[in-house]
Amino acid sequence: MSGTTAAAVRLRRRAAGAGANRWIVLVVLCVSLLLVAVDATVLHVAVPAVTEDLKPGAMELLWIVDVYPLVCASLMILFGTLGDRVGRRRILLLGYALFGAASAIAALAPSAEVLILARALLGVGGAMIMPATLSILRQVFPDRRERALAIGLWSAVAAVGAAVGPLLGGFLVEHFWWGSVFLVNIPLMLVSLPVGRLLLPESTGDRDGPWDVVGALMAAVGLFGLILGVKRLGGGEPVASVLTLLPLVVGAVLIVLFVRRQRRRPYPLIDLGMFARPAFSTSVGCIVLAMLALVGLELIAAQYLQLVLGLSPLRTGLRLLPLTLAAMASGLAGARMLRRLGPRRMVCFGFCLTAAAVVTLTALGGTDNVPLMLFGFVLLGFGLESTLFGAYESMLSEASSDRAGGAAAIGETAYQLGAGIGIALLGTVMNASYAPRLASVPGVPASASASAGHSLGEAYEVAGWLGGAAGEALRQAARDSFVHGLHVTLLVSAGLLLLGAVMSLRLPRVMQCEESAVVELPSPREVEVTESRVSA
Numbered sequence: 001m002s003g004t005t006a007a008a009v010r011l012r013r014r015a016a017g018a019g020a021n022r023w024i025v026l027v028v029l030c031v032s033l034l035l036v037a038v039d040a041t042v043l044h045v046a047v048p049a050v051t052e053d054l055k056p057g058a059m060e061l062l063w064i065v066d067v068y069p070l071v072c073a074s075l076m077i078l079f080g081t082l083g084d085r086v087g088r089r090r091i092l093l094l095g096y097a098l099f100g101a102a103s104a105i106a107a108l109a110p111s112a113e114v115l116i117l118a119r120a121l122l123g124v125g126g127a128m129i130m131p132a133t134l135s136i137l138r139q140v141f142p143d144r145r146e147r148a149l150a151i152g153l154w155s156a157v158a159a160v161g162a163a164v165g166p167l168l169g170g171f172l173v174e175h176f177w178w179g180s181v182f183l184v185n186i187p188l189m190l191v192s193l194p195v196g197r198l199l200l201p202e203s204t205g206d207r208d209g210p211w212d213v214v215g216a217l218m219a220a221v222g223l224f225g226l227i228l229g230v231k232r233l234g235g236g237e238p239v240a241s242v243l244t245l246l247p248l249v250v251g252a253v254l255i256v257l258f259v260r261r262q263r264r265r266p267y268p269l270i271d272l273g274m275f276a277r278p279a280f281s282t283s284v285g286c287i288v289l290a291m292l293a294l295v296g297l298e299l300i301a302a303q304y305l306q307l308v309l310g311l312s313p314l315r316t317g318l319r320l321l322p323l324t325l326a327a328m329a330s331g332l333a334g335a336r337m338l339r340r341l342g343p344r345r346m347v348c349f350g351f352c353l354t355a356a357a358v359v360t361l362t363a364l365g366g367t368d369n370v371p372l373m374l375f376g377f378v379l380l381g382f383g384l385e386s387t388l389f390g391a392y393e394s395m396l397s398e399a400s401s402d403r404a405g406g407a408a409a410i411g412e413t414a415y416q417l418g419a420g421i422g423i424a425l426l427g428t429v430m431n432a433s434y435a436p437r438l439a440s441v442p443g444v445p446a447s448a449s450a451s452a453g454h455s456l457g458e459a460y461e462v463a464g465w466l467g468g469a470a471g472e473a474l475r476q477a478a479r480d481s482f483v484h485g486l487h488v489t490l491l492v493s494a495g496l497l498l499l500g501a502v503m504s505l506r507l508p509r510v511m512q513c514e515e516s517a518v519v520e521l522p523s524p525r526e527v528e529v530t531e532s533r534v535s536a
Contacts, residue, residue, distance in 0.1 A: 021199075022140045026150050028196055029133040030157040032092065035099065035188055036126045037161025039068070042169040042181045043119075049178040056112035063116050066231055071123025072130070073416030074224035078216040080131030080409025081269045085211045088132045088139070089202040093193060095128030100189030107179035107186075118182075134408035138396050139203040149335035151393050155385060156331030159324050167317055212269045218258040219269070225251025227417060233424040270406050274399060279343070280407075282506040283395035284414045286347055289500035290387045291418030292425065293354065293493045297380070300430060304486055307456045308479055309368050322374055326381030334389035343394045344507040350387030351501035353379055358494045362487045366479055387500070394507055429492050433485035441477045443470035456482045 043050075043065065050056070056064060083091040102125055106118035137154060141147035172180040229248030237244045262268040275281045305316040330337075338346050357379030363372055392411055399407030435453035438444075444452075448466060452459035452474055459478035463471040 022146075022150075024199055025140050025201065026137065026153060028192070028199055029137055030154060031188070031192060032096070032129050032133050032196075033154060034157050034161045034164075035185055035192075036072075036129050037158050038165045038168060039099075039122060039126070039182075039185065042165040043068075046169050046173045046178040046181050049173050050115070053178065054109070054112045054115065056115075060112040060116065064112065064119060067116055068119045068123045068126070069416060069419075070224065070227055070231065071120050072126040073227050073413055073420075074220050075124060075127035076131050076409040076412045076416075077219045077223070077270065077406070078409075079128045080135065080412075081216065081406045082211065083128075083132050083135060084204060084403065084406060087202050087204050088135050089196070089200045091128050092132035092136070092200065093196055095125045095132065096189050096193050096196060099125030099129065100186050100193075103182040103185035103189070107182040109179070130412050131408040134392075134396065134411070136200065136203065138399070138408070140201060144397055145335065145339065147396070148338050148393050151396070152331045152334035152389060154331075155334070155389050155392065156328040159327040159331060159381075159385065210267070212261075212265060212267070215258055215261050215265070215269050218254050218261065222251045222254030222258055223413065223417075225249075226255065227251075227420050230417070230420040230424050233428070270410070271403050274403070274407065274410075277398050278506045279394050279508055280398040282503055283391040283398070284410060285503055286351075286387060286391040286500055286507075287395070287411060287414040288418035288421070289496060289503070290351075290354075290384055290391065291415050292422035293358070293497055293500075294384050294419075294422065297358070297422075297426065297490070297493055300426065300486060300489055303456065304364070304482070307460070308366060308482060319373065320377065323377040323381035326378040327385035330382045330385035331389060334386065334393075337386065338390060338393060342508065342510040343390050344504060344509050347387050347390040347394075347504040347507055348501045350383045350385070350390060351497050351504060353383030354387065355383075355494045355497040355501070357383055358490045358497065362490045364483070364486070366483055387504075390504075390507075426489050426493065430485045430489045433488040434481045437481040437484060438474070438477055441470075441474050444474050448474070452478055 050064065051061060079091055079095075099122060102118050102121035106115055106122065109115035109118055133154070137150055138147070141150045168184070169181045172184070225247035229244055229246075229251060232241070232244040232247070259272065262270055262272055275284075301320065302316055305311045305319055311319060334346075341349065357376050360372070360379065361376040363369070364376075395411050396407060434456075438449050438453045438459065439446075441449060444466065448462050452462045456478055460475060463475040463478070465471070466474060
């Protein structure tokens with residue numbers, strides 16, 4: 001009876017067009033991704049209002065901003081592999097609930113400590129949501145051509161979220177209060193929970209053997225230490241500092257021990273054999289390199305627009321908008337490009353186009369050049385998204401559906417790690433190029449020059465304190481030095497991007513599309529009915 005019922009269900013779904021159900025699932029997953037992507041950047045413009053209201057110290061303010069991406073990146077492997085074991089839909093729905101609850105706590109936080117805790121809980125929720133969306137996508141789109149289109153839409157939504165975050169945050173803070181940037185999550189999560197439970201299919205991976213709790217905790221603590229150390233380096237902290245060196249060393253040791261443990265276990269959390277496949281390991285490396293270039297350049301570009309050209313934060317966000325729009329266009333066109341070019345040529349093309357954009361931007365100077373900037377940002381956004389799209393698609397296609405959660409977690413962790421390394425590396429290059437040129441400004445004391453060498457913003461403060469001809473000379477020298485440092489940083493980025501282009505030559509030349517049947521997606525209610533009949 002149960003077999004007849006299941007067959008009848010499949011026939012009815014085929015007749016009604018079961019394929020449409022997959023695209024509804026994609027819409028739900030994209031809404032999930034949009035919330036997490038927006039929350040990663042929405043707080044940035046609310047920091048001054050938070051500072052005025054809660055009066056956090058310098059260290060507390062740093063944790064308010066950084067604890068969300070730090071916790072999220074550290075726990076992705078843990079929750080990605082747990083989803084493979086207990087159910088990806090289950091982990092996703094738990095992530096929804098936690099994200100909504102943490103948003104309420106953050107919005108009503110009476111102190112900096114409570115806000116830090118709430119942001120950490122948001123990071124936990126984000127770590128449950130992000131790998132689950134990609135692994136469910138991998139499961140419900142077995143056909144590679146359809147999956148490529150789905151990943152393109154998914155990545156376009158991620159680009160929208162990154163751009164909308166600061167604009168939405170600025171609007172809400174201007175018209176309401178800083179807590180409203182978190183309250184917007186709650187109604188969306190209240191809708192996503194029942195809709196997700198009704199529409200999303202449950203799926204699991206390989207359940208053989210026990211889940212490695214110790215290994216999962218080793219990976220989480222190790223990644224936390226590594227990313228924390230990299231973030232501190234990016235913030236200008238000295239390498240020899242105990243608070244920088246200790247997390248890096250402890251994190252590296254734990255990751256090495258985690259890898260050794262996974263190699264010995266008969267049922268590992270992460271199938272390290274995936275890294276032996278050139279397409280998988282190369283894709284992960286390309287994600288790291290692409291994010292390394294993107295995040296560091298965006299940070300420096302924002303400083304250039306505000307401090308050198310004197311644009312407001314809102315105008316700065318609007319000036320960067322073409323980059324996001326070009327990334328969206330690339331994501332939407334990615335599936336067709338991948339079929340025509342293949343993974344190797346598409347990722348290589350993306351890296352080369354981005355390198356060309358970066359070299360073009362070296363023509364920027366101390367005066368505003370809107371056409372050149374617009375041209376460079378459009379090339380930059382399209383090229384980087386082409387690279388990320390091709391790399392993510394190749395990585396997921398190399399992983400079996402049983403290991404989709406672990407593979408998605410590796411990709412998202414590489415994304416976050418590349419972003420942290422990019423800020424640290426390109427920030428170091430920028431500082432090394434900027435500071436020495438301020439050592440001998442006429443009429444400026446050595447102590448003032450040393451302070452001005454820390455950052456362009458601090459140089460402006462010192463120049464205002466000095467006043468007169470010396471202050472104006474320091475201000476102009478600092479602007480010129482920053483532009484020089486920007487050019488050096490852009491050239492270093494171009495070199496890294498060309499390295500990525502060479503690396504991408506290890507990817508497959510053509511997109512291999514095996515014929516696969518359309519996956520039927522029974523609703524959760526149908527699954528429950530079928531299971532009850534079988535048990536009866």
